[in-house]
Amino acid sequence: MSIAQLTRGRVPAPARRAAGRDPLVVAAAVVASAIAVIAVAGPLLAPYDPNQLYVGEVSAPVSLDHPFGTDDLGRDVLSRVLAGAGASVVGPVIVVLLSTLVGTAVAVLSAWFGGVVDGVSTRLVEVIFAIPGLVLAVLAVAMFGKGLVAPVVALSIAYMPIVSRLVRAGARTELGKPYIAALRIQGVGSPTICVRHLLPALLPSILAQATLGFGYAMLDLAAISFLGLGAQPPASDWGVMIAGGQPALLNGAPEQSMFPALLVVVTVLSVNILGARVTSWAEGADR
Amino acid sequence: MTRTVLELEQLAVATPAGRTLVHDCTLAVRAGETLGLVGESGSGKTLSTRAVAGLLPSGFRSTGAIRIDGHDIASLPARDLRDLRARRLGMVFQTPRAHLNPLRSIGDFMTEALVAVAGEKPDAAHRRAVDLLAEVGIRDPERVMRQRPGELSGGLLQRVMIAATLSMDPPILLADEITTALDVTTQEEVMAVIADLRRHRDLAMLFITHDLALAGAVCDRVAVMKDGRTVETLAAATMREDAADPYTRRLLSAALPPERDDAAAPRREDPVLVVEGLRKTFQVRSPRGRRERFVAVDDVSFSLAAGGALGIVGESGSGKSTTARIICGLETADAGTVAVKGEPWTRPARGAPARRARAGVVQMVFQDPYQSLDPRQTVRACLAEAVAVHRRLAPRREIDRRVAELLAAVRLDADLADARPRALSGGQRQRVAIARALAAEPEILVLDEAVSALDVTTQVEILTLLDTIRRETGVALLMISHDLTTVRRLCDRVAVMHSGRILEQGTIAEVLDAPSADYTRALLDSIPRPGWTPRRRLPPRTSHQPAAAQAAARIVTTGGHP
Structure with missing residues (x-):
């Protein structure tokens, strides 16, 4: 027996236990779930009305009444951050869902059929790949007007090729394995092979890519809102808030930009740490 | 002492x-x-x-x-x-292939340790490396020194590894x-x-x-x-x-060489599978980047009697697996015909019903039981899926009963039904693969090196099982193998393949006891046994030549397209 075979069998401990040993992963899981909770229940948790002007002094620093301070219109920053969580998190989630669904479907079909189908779809995907996501999003805003819908759809299209290329490569490897040939000889139908055997095999890498994509989408959407093309004031999207806090930042009141920026960083980081864990777990479990 | x-x-x-x-x-x-x-x-x-x-x-x-x-x-x-x-x-x-950097030449590999560890001068190291390669029976060491691992066969690479080990005179x-x-x-x-x-x-x-x-x-x-x-x-x-x-x-x-009793095997004379003039070429790139066609299978004809057992023997690269894949519809032949029960099967089936119909007649067991089972599926799920293909409207209970039958047929403990392949030994996995193939109640079972990856004792168990199944169900076996001993144990007829062609075929007694082709004799001589002296042979044995030269003999250039 080879050493690789010996050690391999023991590595894939259940993901829970593996995560339990790594405090970083536990912290990331806690943060990610906390953010999920505020994304859903944020407005209810907010101590003040997020759009109420002058609930405190203008551009007040951190205090007991206003833990994150207030902005240049006297609105409570904590309330605005909580209320904006939904829009800031849901946008990237939709981008990830759309790009993953479409990208995976294109990739699996192209790997399965091969030949002309594969050639045409791969070239098309590469053409989309050549357009930077932000440029496409700005273009979409120019064509369809400001707001979150156009950038979210544009980013979904821009991210699709990344998913599709990754999944196609994985699918081709997997389809070359003897167990797929065995299923075909058994007479198992093509849709069944794709859905019941191929997709579960690809799921780990799809999940890993999705968590990475979430991070990028969140940063890109924040950047779009920062440019004033995404969510529109007075909505309290985190990107809008970072942009809105700019003058205060220069006047020595960093809280207005800092707290939403910090949340973006913390969210992206925790999701990426979880994603890395999912990947290594899947690599071990997938034998 | x-x-x-x-x-x-x-x-x-x-x-x-x-x-x-x-x-x-x-x-x-x-x-x-x-x-x-x-x-x-x-x-x-x-x-x-x-x-x-x-x-x-x-x-x-x-x-x-x-x-x-x-x-x-x-x-x-x-x-x-x-x-x-x-x-x-x-x-x-x-x-050996895993231990060699595919991008470096054999010469680099051989001299590296001599220069770096033994402190020899490069040209002295080169001379010594050439001597060592000659010592392990490599006939053109200077040429091999310039080649890369990808151009050499497994046997040559193993000799290079031995030569490299000897450089330190252990x-x-x-x-x-x-x-x-x-x-x-x-x-x-x-x-x-x-x-x-x-x-x-x-x-x-x-x-x-x-x-x-x-x-x-x-x-x-x-x-x-x-x-x-x-x-x-x-x-x-x-x-x-x-x-x-x-x-x-x-x-x-x-x-021990197995004893067999041929009398008991049920056999009818009408062929269930007839292969005629089969030919398959693959497109490859020549060293100069031209498109060439490599002849993998060349004018192969044989037939398999219903309930019979035919062995196809040959070295790796002899085209025996490609032949099996064509019969199972995993590859399309360039020329020739495949007929199963008198129906033309030369083209792969199109459409789900046609594929299911063929699956009910021909099934296959693969070489590597570690890769031919879906690692995420339990034994039960795997077998149930195979059963359900042919009993699409069967109630859950009937499928469960059939799965239990299959497990019993391959002498696999019912407790293992909920295990995943990872938890099974190689022999157990191969039993699952056989059970899965039997789910369709096929008339032909193609065994592509089905026992080669297993231990000797496990091999015997699986061969005995296959023999029993053949007697019980009357399924015809087409066994692809490089191992004459296993073929002798299981088959009643044998075809010897070499470089894509069938050199000779006949009953076990005709071919293995009185071989007419030199290559068959060489194959027989190379089986280890008491009193065996391994010998080096001269060409035309292909394993002695570098892989590239061996392949060249089977290349046909097609047109002048660069």
């Missing part, structure tokens, strides 16, 4: 988690002697050897004594130990399953090289293998290992008579 150069006393090896995998490995290799270490996979042969070479995986601990040239390695300072191992031990592994050679990945004919070449070296160099060798017949043929003494313990050590020449341990006797009986 001569000096002992390597001694293991109650060697035990434990994993980082504290599980003991080797309990008691005790053996002694004398100067100039070859000691065989034999056992099934999982018996701890490789771990014990790695402990000697200091190559245990990180965290593994070994206890007990290892003495190299009388020095207990536990008592030596790390520096001296490293030095002792470097000068006294040479190790050769199972997979008196002790650890050989870990060095011929397991090779064809029988190539195995003979490598063993001939080893035999020459022992004659000329006074080399002590620890020869690890799972093949008792091979160990008996090439070793002086044989140590048998089971479940982490060496159970007994026997003189190779008399091991059949001396074997006391029941396990050794079981290994010996597994390695």
Whole structure:
């Protein structure tokens, strides 16, 4: 027996236990779930009305009444951050869902059929790949007007090729394995092979890519809102808030930009740490 | 009695988690002697050897004594130990290709250690490397020095590895399953090289293998290992008579040439499968980037009687697997016809109903049971899926009953039904694969090297099972193999394939007992047996030529397109 075979069998401990040993992963899981909770229940948790002007002094620093301070219109920053969580998190989630669904479907079909189908779809995907996501999003805003819908759809299209290329490569490897040939000889139908055997095999890498994509989408959407093309004031999207806090930042009141920026960083980081864990777990479990 | 150069006393090896995998490995290799270490996979042969070479995986601990040239390695300072191992031990592994950088030439590989470790000048190192390659029987060493691993066959690469190991002049050679990945004919070449070296160099060798017949043929003494313990050590020449341990006797009986009774096999004369003039070429790139066609299968014709068993024998690359894949509809033939039960099957089935219909007639068992089962599916799910293909509207209960029947048919414990392939041994996995193939109640079962990846004892179990199934169900077997012994055990007819063509075919007695082709004789001679002397052969044996030259003979240039 080879050493690789010996050690391999023991590595894939259940993901829970593996995560339990790594405090970083536990912290990331806690943060990610906390953010999920505020994304859903944020407005209810907010101590003040997020759009109420002058609930405190203008551009007040951190205090007991206003833990994150207030902005240049006297609105409570904590309330605005909580209320904006939904829009800031849901946008990237939709981008990830759309790009993953479409990208995976294109990739699996192209790997399965091969030949002309594969050639045409791969070239098309590469053409989309050549357009930077932000440029496409700005273009979409120019064509369809400001707001979150156009950038979210544009980013979904821009991210699709990344998913599709990754999944196609994985699918081709997997389809070359003897167990797929065995299923075909058994007479198992093509849709069944794709859905019941191929997709579960690809799921780990799809999940890993999705968590990475979430991070990028969140940063890109924040950047779009920062440019004033995404969510529109007075909505309290985190990107809008970072942009809105700019003058205060220069006047020595960093809280207005800092707290939403910090949340973006913390969210992206925790999701990426979880994603890395999912990947290594899947690599071990997938034998 | 001569000096002992390597001694293991109650060697035990434990994993980082504290599980003991080797309990008691005790053996002694004398100067100039070859000691065989034999056992099934999982018996701890490789771990014990790695402990000697200091190559245990990180965290593994070994206890007990290892003495190299009388020095207990536990008592030596790390520096001296490293030095002792470097000068006294040479190790050769199972997979030479994995140990060579595909981008560097053989010359780079051979001279690197000589220059870097032994401090030789580059041109002196080059001369020495050429000498070493010549010593292991490579006939054009200067040319091989310029080639890269991808251009050489497995047998040649293994010889390169042996030559590289010899560059440090070690008196002790650890050989870990060095011929397991090779064809029988190539195995003979490598063993001939080893035999020459022992004659000329006074080399002590620890020869690890799972093949008792091979160990008996090439070793002086044989140590048998089971479940982490060496159970007994026997003189190779008399091991059949001396074997006391029941396990050794079981290994010996597994390695014995099998006796068969042909009378009982049900056989009708009408052929269920007729293959005529089959030809398949693959597009390849020549070294100059031109498109060429490689002839994998060339004018192959044979027929398989209903309920019969036909073996197709040949080396890797002889086109036997491609032939099987065409019959199963995984490849399309360029020319020729395949007829099953009189229906034309030359083109792969189109559409789901047609594919299902064919699946009910021809099924296949693959070589590697580690890769032919979906790793995420339990045994039950795997079999239920195969059953459901043919009983689309069957209620859950009926499918469950059929799955239980299949498990019983392949003598697999019902408790294993909820296990995933990872938890099963190679033999158990292969039983699942056979059960899955039987789910369709096929009339032809194609076995593509179905036992080659298994231990000798497991091979015998699976072959016996296949024979029983054939008698019980009347399924015809088409067995693709490079191993004449397994074909002789299971088949009533045999076809010998070489370079894409069938050289001869006939009944087992006609072909294997009175072969007419030189190649068949060479194949037969290369099977290890008591009193066997491995020989080096001259061309036209292909395994002796570099892979590229071998391939060139089967290249046809198509048109002038660059």
